[in-house]
Amino acid sequence: xxxxxxxxxxxxxxxxxxxxxxxxxxxxxxxxxxxxxxxxxxxxxxxxxxxxxxxxxxxxxxxxxxxxxxxxxxxxxxxxxxxxxxxxxxxxxxxxxxxxxx
Numbered sequence: 001x002x003x004x005x006x007x008x009x010x011x012x013x014x015x016x017x018x019x020x021x022x023x024x025x026x027x028x029x030x031x032x033x034x035x036x037x038x039x040x041x042x043x044x045x046x047x048x049x050x051x052x053x054x055x056x057x058x059x060x061x062x063x064x065x066x067x068x069x070x071x072x073x074x075x076x077x078x079x080x081x082x083x084x085x086x087x088x089x090x091x092x093x094x095x096x097x098x099x100x101x102x
Contacts, residue, residue, distance in 0.1 A: 018025075
């Protein structure tokens with residue numbers, strides 16, 4: 001028997017088996033896997049709970065980091081304004097007053 005003939009025969013045989021005994025096979029599989037599916041569902045619930053806790057902690061950390069960054073931004077802005085005031089050349093009127101005083 002050639003490969004193509006064996007494939008077609010296998011396909012027809014599989015279809016007949018499913019047609020005749022499909023519901024019994026499905027019921028048997030569902031019955032045997034009930035415990036495994038229940039454990040998998042419990043595992044999924046545990047993962048959901050833990051991931052929720054981790055994401056909540058991450059959210060809290062992000063809020064604290066945002067507050068820290070805002071405080072730092074304020075300090076940096078203040079320091080830069082102070083530095084700008086120190087190094088900015090005086091206006092022409094201020095320069096004339098200084099030269100007359102000296």
